[in-house]
Amino acid sequence: MKNELLIASAGAGKTTLFVKKALACSDSVLITTFTEENEREIRKKFTELNNGVIPPNVTIQTWFSFLIEHGAKPYQGKLTNKRINGLFLVNEKSGLKYRGKYPVYFSEDEIDNHYFTSDYQIYSDKLSKFAVKCNEKSNGYVIVRISALFQNIFIDEVQDMAGYDLVFIKLLLETDSVIRMAGDPRQVTYHTHFSSKYKKYYEGKIQEFVLNECKQLECLIDTDALKGSWRNNQTICDFANKLFPEHPQCESLQKKKTDHDGVFFVAEKDTEKYLEKYLPMQLRYDRRTKKINPKYEVKNFGESKGATYDRVLIYPTKKMLDWVLKNEKIDSFEVKCKFYVAVTRAKFSVAIVCKNNDKSDVLPIY
């Protein structure tokens, strides 16, 4: 089978594998991924594995930048001739006409307002839809062109794709180019879409999407090759596995021991001391979490995806803490994913901040 979907665990060496496969290609290669962070990670991996250079036949682009350059611009003429001035990131449905009793949105025929801001930046949640429409209006030339440009297309973090992204990916799967996708359904942290297209494949159902919607297309699904973690030790793996018991369980391949290994609680009053002693990376849900210690570096959960740290100190949300302490089910898929991402960043130790008076025997308290 020509195409493949790799289901990988956190820290299983997905990027390394991708880069090695890309280096083995003699014809043209595109590697695209969702976040800029991960794009940098891929570049770094290339320089590591290929004497400091990215070969000339390899193009590395974020998904958005790829969609603008090759999805939207070449054949935008049938929809609009105005110059697209880059991307406008949104975190809610874009193209609001007015907010009455219910919000009313511009329809897709009102091209300028449906897809673009007033200074003609394209809304991030509509970009792939725009690309799909350009392709439709141009007899499929958008996809033919991309396939002629790139004989191999690698899509990393594919679990973050949704809605029209999936339509676009399906179109790519239909070409002669070899498409390789990799992702971890437990690490859905970004959503590009707020449309109803393919809504049932939200929540990390990329595997189901390929199985149900791309039946006729040759696509191998591999859930085995990348299920071990080279990053987390076994205690951390076990802890993370509990968040998604329905998924194949991840095993640790990381055997290094230090004087502080495992998953711990740290009381709020002790964080200063803990930070000083172990220098963990502080991780928080988002900027609204103010309790962090500004003297040490801090990252949001989503931002940290793809990164590896020796130790992390997690500031959990209430739902997360309730799950750890009382085993209460986390009803939000997004929260679960973000927690999973945060936990799986660490090689040796994960510390979770708890109230000074919390008592528990679930985890050792530092």
Place this chain on the structure above:
Amino acid sequence: MIEKIKIENLKCIQGSFELDLKQGINILVGNNEAGKSTILEAIHMALSGIFRGRTVKGNLTQYLFNYNVVNQYLDDVNKGNAPEAPYILIELYMNGSFPILEGDRFTDKSRSSKTSGVALKIALDEKYSEEYESLIKAGELVSLPIEYYDVEWYAFSRKALTSRSIPIKSSFIDVGFSKFQNGSDIYISRIVQNILETEEKTKVAQAYRKVKETFSKDPAISSINSKITGISKLSSKKIELTVDLGARSTWDGSLITQLDNIPFDFIGKGEQAIVKTDLALSNKKAESSSVILIEEPECHISHARLNQLLENIKSNYGGKQIIISTHSSFVSNKLGLDNLILLNQQKTVRFNDLESKEFFEKIAGYGTLRLILCDKAILVEGDSDELVIQRAYMDTHDGKLPIEDKVEVISVGTSFLRFLEIAKHLSIPVKVVTDNDGDISALEKKYEDYIGTNKKSNIEICYDNEEHIGTLILGKDKKPFNYNTLEPLLLNENNLKMFNSIFNTSYTVEDDLHKYMKKHKTECALKIFSAKNKIKYPDYIKRSLL
């Protein structure tokens, strides 16, 4: 390869101009100002972003724009109208697979299938639309507000281009006025750069860097540096003499190419052209599918060397596209008339498309070129007619020869219609001077495409409106004498006495002089040409001289 070029408002091109090009050799022939150089420069600009050795972006001037277009615009602005600001557009439509250049940002909407190409547009920058508007409102514009203009260089896929990213390279071989500051020729270094692989280029750059570093570390330089630092009383900071290590690829501006130890710039212009062509042709790099532009190779070059150069082009162009401009019939003949593109006032004809192609191929193209390169032509049947017309022209134009006014008198034998075909396509003003041979209706039938309702504004057929008859019979087979050729009509207009004095003869009967003139056609014509007498000309001749 470039399949088609479209140019708007650049230099001598007013409005829009399109030209189809073909694989291999294309020869542009046309008079000065016909736009040959503009076409070559436009192609080079769109493929390199460079105009006359400088980037277009950094050197925008009003003079790139068509003079009339700018004047019209300024006129409109100052009359209070709000015309669209003029822009320059160059589009190169490519044939072949360049998916990276493929998209739908191009203006030829007759194309619906997949199209790849590159374009360069010089237009008002949207960023400045406010400033521009207030400027227009103020009126009294004396020049194009070029400070509000910007250059956009892009592929049809709307991707901005850089000279590195463009997959088709052009080499411009001109007579050499494009230089770096140090005098080294910008085009030759481009050509050399095109030949080098990335790895080789890096090596040159590194070697160059090393030389510069060694310079700074030389004991002589360091002792000078300590001296300089000692001198300065004003500043306590260290002052040093060093070499600029800044820009990445400065070596191409600093290194010069030498031939037999002579810097490239100091060898003859002709030799420069030959070497440049040689280098450009020898570029075997597969990925750089390239276009070679050659401007008037016959300049600065001896006939023998020109021959060599053309042979070289002919046998080595391989998969490259060659676009060459010339005034020389030798060049066009040598490279094949099949490849000829005739240009005049933004009109073009491919030699291959002419019905009379085979005819012109046989007569070696000289007459054709004379027709294309003139401002106006008078077509006559034979050499003697040509001489008489020359004389008549001088008599009516203060003693100037037609050629001084760029008027060509071309004797075309019986091939009037073939020449008219070219004149029709290129809108060259042409007068035909022809005998009516005593059968005006036959003549009007022959030229029916050019007279009456079919009259072309640039073409006039001049013939005598009367059919003359006489009694003279000639030869054994008793052929009646043709009283309707130029000589008898001239005699008719003047008199026996005067012609006797011109020819130094003493005929008493006109028919005898007719016989004499027929027998000594060319000699008589020469004598008329150089006669001191004032000669009267028939009406249709006078018409042809207007």
